[in-house]
Amino acid sequence: MMNIAVAQSGGPTCAINASLVGVFRESLKEPSIDAIFGSINGIEGIIDNHLVDLKSMLLSDDDIELLRQTPSTVLGSCRYKLPDWRENEEIYKKIVATLRQRNIGAFFYIGGNDSMDTVNKLSEYFATIDLDVKIIGIPKTIDNDLCITDHTPGFGSAGKYVATTLHEITRDSTVYSMPSVTIVEIMGRNAGWLTASTVVLHAMGESSPHLIYVPEADFSLENFLRDVRQEMSKHKAVIVAVSEGIEVPEGVQSGVVDNFGHKYLSGIGKYLEDIVRREIGCKVRSVELNVMQRCSSHLASKTDIDEAESIGSAGVRCALSGQTGKIMIFRRVSDMPYTLVIETADAYEIANNVKHLPKEYINSAGNNIHDFAIPYFMPLIQGELQPIMSHGIPRHFAIHESVLK
Amino acid sequence: MMNIAVAQSGGPTCAINASLVGVFRESLKEPSIDAIFGSINGIEGIIDNHLVDLKSMLLSDDDIELLRQTPSTVLGSCRYKLPDWRENEEIYKKIVATLRQRNIGAFFYIGGNDSMDTVNKLSEYFATIDLDVKIIGIPKTIDNDLCITDHTPGFGSAGKYVATTLHEITRDSTVYSMPSVTIVEIMGRNAGWLTASTVVLHAMGESSPHLIYVPEADFSLENFLRDVRQEMSKHKAVIVAVSEGIEVPEGVQSGVVDNFGHKYLSGIGKYLEDIVRREIGCKVRSVELNVMQRCSSHLASKTDIDEAESIGSAGVRCALSGQTGKIMIFRRVSDMPYTLVIETADAYEIANNVKHLPKEYINSAGNNIHDFAIPYFMPLIQGELQPIMSHGIPRHFAIHESVLK
Numbered sequence: 001m002m003n004i005a006v007a008q009s010g011g012p013t014c015a016i017n018a019s020l021v022g023v024f025r026e027s028l029k030e031p032s033i034d035a036i037f038g039s040i041n042g043i044e045g046i047i048d049n050h051l052v053d054l055k056s057m058l059l060s061d062d063d064i065e066l067l068r069q070t071p072s073t074v075l076g077s078c079r080y081k082l083p084d085w086r087e088n089e090e091i092y093k094k095i096v097a098t099l100r101q102r103n104i105g106a107f108f109y110i111g112g113n114d115s116m117d118t119v120n121k122l123s124e125y126f127a128t129i130d131l132d133v134k135i136i137g138i139p140k141t142i143d144n145d146l147c148i149t150d151h152t153p154g155f156g157s158a159g160k161y162v163a164t165t166l167h168e169i170t171r172d173s174t175v176y177s178m179p180s181v182t183i184v185e186i187m188g189r190n191a192g193w194l195t196a197s198t199v200v201l202h203a204m205g206e207s208s209p210h211l212i213y214v215p216e217a218d219f220s221l222e223n224f225l226r227d228v229r230q231e232m233s234k235h236k237a238v239i240v241a242v243s244e245g246i247e248v249p250e251g252v253q254s255g256v257v258d259n260f261g262h263k264y265l266s267g268i269g270k271y272l273e274d275i276v277r278r279e280i281g282c283k284v285r286s287v288e289l290n291v292m293q294r295c296s297s298h299l300a301s302k303t304d305i306d307e308a309e310s311i312g313s314a315g316v317r318c319a320l321s322g323q324t325g326k327i328m329i330f331r332r333v334s335d336m337p338y339t340l341v342i343e344t345a346d347a348y349e350i351a352n353n354v355k356h357l358p359k360e361y362i363n364s365a366g367n368n369i370h371d372f373a374i375p376y377f378m379p380l381i382q383g384e385l386q387p388i389m390s391h392g393i394p395r396h397f398a399i400h401e402s403v404l405k
Numbered sequence: 406m407m408n409i410a411v412a413q414s415g416g417p418t419c420a421i422n423a424s425l426v427g428v429f430r431e432s433l434k435e436p437s438i439d440a441i442f443g444s445i446n447g448i449e450g451i452i453d454n455h456l457v458d459l460k461s462m463l464l465s466d467d468d469i470e471l472l473r474q475t476p477s478t479v480l481g482s483c484r485y486k487l488p489d490w491r492e493n494e495e496i497y498k499k500i501v502a503t504l505r506q507r508n509i510g511a512f513f514y515i516g517g518n519d520s521m522d523t524v525n526k527l528s529e530y531f532a533t534i535d536l537d538v539k540i541i542g543i544p545k546t547i548d549n550d551l552c553i554t555d556h557t558p559g560f561g562s563a564g565k566y567v568a569t570t571l572h573e574i575t576r577d578s579t580v581y582s583m584p585s586v587t588i589v590e591i592m593g594r595n596a597g598w599l600t601a602s603t604v605v606l607h608a609m610g611e612s613s614p615h616l617i618y619v620p621e622a623d624f625s626l627e628n629f630l631r632d633v634r635q636e637m638s639k640h641k642a643v644i645v646a647v648s649e650g651i652e653v654p655e656g657v658q659s660g661v662v663d664n665f666g667h668k669y670l671s672g673i674g675k676y677l678e679d680i681v682r683r684e685i686g687c688k689v690r691s692v693e694l695n696v697m698q699r700c701s702s703h704l705a706s707k708t709d710i711d712e713a714e715s716i717g718s719a720g721v722r723c724a725l726s727g728q729t730g731k732i733m734i735f736r737r738v739s740d741m742p743y744t745l746v747i748e749t750a751d752a753y754e755i756a757n758n759v760k761h762l763p764k765e766y767i768n769s770a771g772n773n774i775h776d777f778a779i780p781y782f783m784p785l786i787q788g789e790l791q792p793i794m795s796h797g798i799p800r801h802f803a804i805h806e807s808v809l810k
Contacts, residue, residue: 012577041580041581044582072573072580073580165701167801168799168801169700171477171801172476172477174477174481175417175481176481176482177449177483204798235806236806237806287697288693291690292573292697295574295577299703301797378797381798382797383797384794387789391605391608391609391786392605392787393572394569394572394573396572396576401579401640
């Protein structure tokens with residue numbers, strides 16, 4: 001008999017708890033697994049031996065389903081970057097102490113790029129000290145920028161929220177008789193996947209978004225103003241989808257840097273709004289979809305949530321088959337009918353790399369996405385869950401804030 | 406036989422099209438009503454004789470249900486303020502010409518405060534020229550700041566969106582181990598109803614929002630910082646709901662400059678974020694719920710949409726009973742069971758007045774709403790519609806943009 005541990009890391013999404021549920025449910029089925037520990041605040045909980053017993057936290061199928069539909073990370077998160085073990089072994093010794101004390105035979109880390117780096121380092125280190133603890137990475141990120149996997153859990157729900165909201169903003173923008181420009185700023189630090197996914201609205205017969213700007217295309221203010229003027233000659237209400245990650249003149253982005261060297265971006269939408277107002281002089285506004293993109297589980301994609309659970313389950317089976325240092329990935333067999341298989345990749349192949357939007361998705365003017373990209377995005381936003389309501393508001397599963405330190 | 410006309414005005418909500426549907430369905434039932442005209446861009450369509458035939462636009466029950474669930478104003482909107490007819494009669498003559506040419510015997514104006522002013526002026530003017538055209542106002546506004554009526558159509562759906570989103574943002578905010586402050590900016594220029602309605606989260610067992618600031622309470626930065634510090638001593642992630650309409654030092658709304666030299670043309674939330682960062686120095690962010698508050702029909706309150714349709718229907722019956730210059734209103738009979746009746750008020754009583762949040766709802770520190778206000782808000786956000794989906798996204802009913810001028 002062994003115990004296992006699971007942790008969640010990085011920025012919240014609607015699907016991270018579904019992956020936790022996948023790990024939990026699959027582990028319950030397995031006679032060789034005894035306790036299922038949740039590590040509080042990602043790898044920090046392993047370092048500090050701050051674990052909760054998930055079996056005593058999730059007491060019923062209702063609890064589990066509620067957690068599956070709860071956004072963000074029920075166990076808390078972290079942005080902790082492990083040092084190289086050759087330079088600083090102290091942290092690794094603490095991790096090993098917890099794993100041994102708790103008799104943990106497998107550790108599942110649900111997270112983005114940075115967490116996959118942790119999976120890679122831990123599996124390397126354990127090999128050198130001959131510690132038989134399996135380390136498996138389960139991907140998540142609304143940015144969809146992990147390599148090798150067809151897409152990442154969390155992306156589909158974010159895409160469904162962004163497309164639905166952009167559709168509603170389109171209705172909101174077309175009411176007055178005066179010409180207007182609405183700029184919608186969408187998350188995506190390095191890659192334009194989420195912004196590009198708004199192209200699905202074209203399949204609904206909408207001309208909106210009329211312009212789509214992603215970091216993978218060169219951006220210039222001169223071309224931007226030319227594009228906006230051109231669209232204004234065709235449409236009374238011009239809708240622009242813009243990635244937070246597009247490159248604009250220096251100084252615009254806030255420049256605050258996190259532990260991984262990522263810049264926190266804000267305000268491209270507001271910046272472009274000011275430029276349109278000054279240069280074109282029309283009615284203009286900007287809308288930042290902000291954290292709602294990653295936490296609006298009331299509008300989650302059922303496909304996404306189900307896949308997130310499946311890839312968590314698959315992670316457990318992977319560890320039990322004796323593998324370690326692996327990241328679970330999706331391989332798409334076909335768009336229509338949408339068919340997916342879950343496979344594995346080596347952690348070192350995925351960690352610290354970024355998967356960009358394919359150049360061929362972007363039109364030659366660099367201001368829109370070709371409709372032939374729609375079949376990639378469309379299956380990921382299909383289906384709805386029935387939110388579990390209380391007092392007219394979707395309920396959530398939460399552990400008391402005092403447990404999260 | 407007579408024809409009727411209906412128009413929509415002011416800022417979009419999720420419920421204005423439902424009121425249009427109420428007018429349409431009730432008129433269909435009435436043998437004395439022939440054509441049902443929709444006026445494009447509010448009263449401007451009457452002035453310019455720019456009308457559409459709604460019977461040839463809404464061809465099936467499916468069309469009607471889809472329109473009922475579509476946000477914003479299908480006929481466009483305006484912010485047109487009629488002059489006093491004693492000073493400028495020209496516009497009134499144009500209106501009368503359209504009404505006579507189209508044989509319109511009743512005009513229904515769905516809108517906010519300014520539209521109720523239009524209803525008042527038109528009914529006064531028609532009395533002086535002995536024109537027998539009934540004028541009925543059907544209220545709407547997410548701000549809930551119209552007098553006499555218990556609440557306004559559109560407010561319940563906005564409240565459901567704001568509470569749901571604040572709940573999700575609460576989950577999103579509690580993931581990291583470091584203390585943080587999240588400031589959520591909510592619409593309401595003159596009245597704090599929508600911001601105050603976030604108190605319903607307390608009925609879910611949430612301590613969030615920890616602080617609620619409305620325009621009806623005095624606001625000072627000194628007290629605000631004291632409040633935030635106090636809540637930080639109790640909660641790791643402090644959530645603040647703030648109305649866009651609170652009074653802050655002069656010049657803030659029109660041109661505050663952040664540390665990087667950006668001007669924020671709007672943004673009480675961003676302003677307070679900067680102050681918390683500078684004065685307290687903790688992790689802080691602000692989220693502006695922006696137009697999503699008024700157009701997120703995918704999360705509409707069924708109670709709100711049904712009531713919006715009912716009050717539209719009641720408007721038609723009111724006109725047919727021979728009344729004019731009236732605004733349809735809700736009177737609440739009881740909170741539990743929630744019981745409502747539809748009545749009328751004179752337009753002059755409602756036009757150009759603002760209904761503020763009752764002082765007794767606000768706590769003595771001016772930084773939260775008493776839980777005894779919950780029974781007022783709670784019934785308004787109950788129930789969900791089943792969105793009509795296509796391609797994984799809620800569908801909308803829209804008329805071609807070329808029709809909207």
